[in-house]
Amino acid sequence: MEPISKNLDLLKLEERILEFWENEDIYSMIKTKENPDKIWRFIDGPPYTTGSIHLGTAWNKILKDYLIRYKRMQGFKVTDTPGYDTHGLPIEVQMEKELNIKNKQEILEYGVDKFITNCKEFAQRNLKIMNDQFKRLGSYFWNWENPYITFKNSYIEGIWWTLKRAWENDLLYQFYRPLNCCPRCATALAKHEHEYLNVKDTSIFVKFESAEDEKTFFIIWTTTPWTLVANSAIMVNPIAEYAKVYIKDLDEYWILSKNSITFFISGQLGYKYKIDRDYIGEDLEGMKYIHPLLDEVPYQKELAKKSEKMHSILLSEEYVSAGEGVGLVHTAPGHGPEDFDVGVKNGLPIFNPVKIDGLYNEKAGKFKNQFVFDANKEIIEILKEKGTLIDTDIVEHEYAHCWRCKSKLVYRATKQWFFKTESISEELLGQNEKIYWVPEWAGMKWFKSWLSSIKDWCISRQRFWGIPLSVWICNDKKCGDITVIGSAKELKKIAGECPEDLHRPWIDKITWKCEKCKKGTKTRIPDILDVWLDSGSVVWAAQEVYDGESHYDTWIPADFILEGKDQIRGWFNSLLCSAMVSSKRKNYDACYMHGWVMREGEKMSKSLGNFIEPEDLINGTLKDLQKKKSYSKIKGIETFRFYCIGATQPGRDLNFSAKEYADTYRVINTIWNLFVYANEKCRLANFNPSKHKYDIKKMDKTDKWLLSRLNTTIKKITNLSDTYILPSITETLRDFIVNDLSRWYVVLIRDKIEVYSDDSEKYPVLSLLYDVLFKVLLLLSPINPMLTEEIYHKMFKLNMKSMNLNETLSIHLQDWPKVEEKLIDEDIENQMIFIQELIEEARALKDEYRIRLRWPNKKIVIVTEEKVPEEEFQIIFKKTVNVKELEITKSFKSNEDYVKTDSKYGIIYLDKTVDEDILTERIISDLIRNIQFSRKINKFQAGENISLKIGANAPYLIKFIENSKDYISDKVSANEVIINNSNIKNDKIKIYEELKLCGNKDCSASLKDNILKKLDKESNIKCPHCNSELKINNIRTISFTYNKN
């Protein structure tokens, strides 16, 4: 057994262990050990390879790492393949920044092939960096050499398989409809890519002139003036009340909802008015108006010819509420899903004059090539000039933005490809019921609610760096036949060729003669796929990485996945949807959802400057930690590992606080100290685990209690791990190690295992402690893999045979400890709790009467109705409270010798009287304590002998010392004790100390420096223990001296 360093330097320790794992290739030993028949199928949700990881990513990987390690120790073969999301806007946007490219057009000018190559390199570069960062977290035994990467051909083929299956299942279709598009990225976006941000917009009230009645206007309100260009109709609610109102100030008639008359006309505008006539909404149907921008947008005249209903009032009960606004809703079917709905129902042309980059096209007339949001102002100006603008308002509302570049999105009708997820909503909900969610509400509330309002999933994007849609369409207009390709092999078969790299632009070159009409050419549609489909299909797309074969149809659902709450609409959603559209079954059985890492209650973000990177913790460079000196030691990642696993309930945000993080370090330090202590005791005793054994039959109750607690703890942690209740694991383990082991068991066995102890139990107890500590180390190893590896090497590795276990090079080749049910004894645990409570109360009572714990008392009487604890627990009580006699009874008659306290278990009486024996023990224990302390200050080793000389200035003290001579020499390792009849002089050659005692003989308490200092300055100082007045000339002294070493 090697010594363990008293100083815990986690930074160096971690680096050493990581190097050891690397050099010895522990990972391949783990893989060799795994049982191929018992698989725990875990799927890593892939992070984007956009840069370095932050604390939230670290948290995520550490939680996963805990379970990977745990399941391995339980004998599972674990799918430990990490993944990286490499496609999509996140990377394109970053790449554009790097290349100083401002928009899509510039990419085309730069060259798509070069751009794609750049993106791939960028992804690979970041992947390597992130790989190293994850490994540094201690999440080391993963298949980092061979992660699944979404840009690989084999992966792309997996996604094509999804498309083909969805096509065959009739769940893939193309459709023209309004969708939110990002004008900067020039692509359509799906619902899960919208980010709602609060913005202030100018809203306008506009009057549309009636085409039929003179001086009559329809009043509408909108926050998006730019959509007026494409206005096609006005909607009203058929059953709401409307009115035609005469506006005296303007000498004209307005039609609007009755509700809005008062607040709007007289309230907001201050006009005098008179109601001319009432309408019910349906009365208004078919009334015609003149489009307010007819001169500027001449195409509107063309449109008017296409449908009778253009520029007229339509009815919609669903989308118009008369309680809001003015009750008439401006409708542009090309710019809103509801407008679209109503437009289609009424046979209106779907007019979208906006290009994908947000600029108007030529059909917008005067506004051609203007950016829609810039046009707002001009439109308002024009309306003002025409006198049709009634009023403007600033409204603050939430508006959808691009998740990557934060541009305001533009609703515009466009032709896109969709998965029919809305139609399978019921099935999705049904599958969700069968998923085991932690926390339960993540699935049964959040995800359920998401799935119930699910819309068809728009999967096509008008971009470059992504998986190309494997859809080829015949360019013959009459034919238009569609082929969906499911693999590279299939493509080669049908087209005769297949590019080496399946990305754009190479894939775009693949065409073939239409096999249906024999005239046209099949050409690929230019779109790429929504990046969320990439990761959504991982279960089969990464099949090759998982087990070396591509067999998409036979995929097996993941046993477990774990991600943050943003994945409800992200990965959790895309996984389930892509499995359902392709295979009509679910692809994960259990799902753990965690929150986000917050900092002092705020979301961490680069813009707020409260962003923490794992390196800040590892190197101890976090400012909050440098502020306090005692925090400056906290380095490395092990503290964070322990902290983040237990810091918060499942599903809740982790509010990172430097203080709590530092508190966790104290726990780690206590655990370390515990092992240092045990290690030292074992070594001093020449403890040999294969020779010295404990025998369960001969054990006392304290030891049985420890084994019971250990097994209770193993059982609990095993249960928590199996049911994925992660946060309670560290709490349970901490409680056992710190409270039961360090603060209680070690205190009880201290005397037995001291170096000078010749207790017959010494070696059995050491053996038990050793055994329990090893199991603890195993329980801790998935949480703190590096710390435990170090201790394993120093203390346990060479002795594994003695515990009937194989000696392994790493602790991570050991198995999870088994619960020994028969050792769990509830009665013993309860009795111990009971006696601990009593001990606390009794100690508090001594404390109240200023009786030091090392001073014995004659007797304690406990009056209680509770069951009397067994003899052994009473012995523990007597020992730890330091009392000679304990009586537990149902009734007791007290006298003036006793003081008492009421406790929740009964009344505790303490005999506070002092006789000669008690007094001797008091004085001698104070003396011994002082000698011990002095030895320590002067750096004497434990067990190192001294030659001691003691003197005192009172005969009774001399007598007591004489009587206890042997006892003293034992305790302080003195091979010689000389007792002097008077005080010894300080000769400065030897170490000299003295104790000042209270002059009250029955007290004789040794006085602390602060009391003595006070006594020097002022009179009327009372002894804190006996309350008698202290006088300088009455103070008694014991002095001692011993050789320096």
Add this chain to the structure above:
RNA sequence: GGGGAUGUAGAUCAGGGGGUUAAAGAUCAACGUUCUGAUAAAGCGUAGGCCGUGAGUUCGAAUCUCACCAUCCCUACCA
């Protein structure tokens, strides 16, 4: 607008399918003190809470119901 989570000591959080008990827990911080050859460790004690606010159900509510307020999140057609 709709939905959800959270609200318990100075801080961070447990608990809570109503009630053995007059008394609501933990950890950290504060204060006091003890113990100690694990020693830049550890223990004990004290103080600190109308369990967000207000109603309701009940013999009895921190716990169940409703409303409201606050924080955060999700969702959405604010036209």
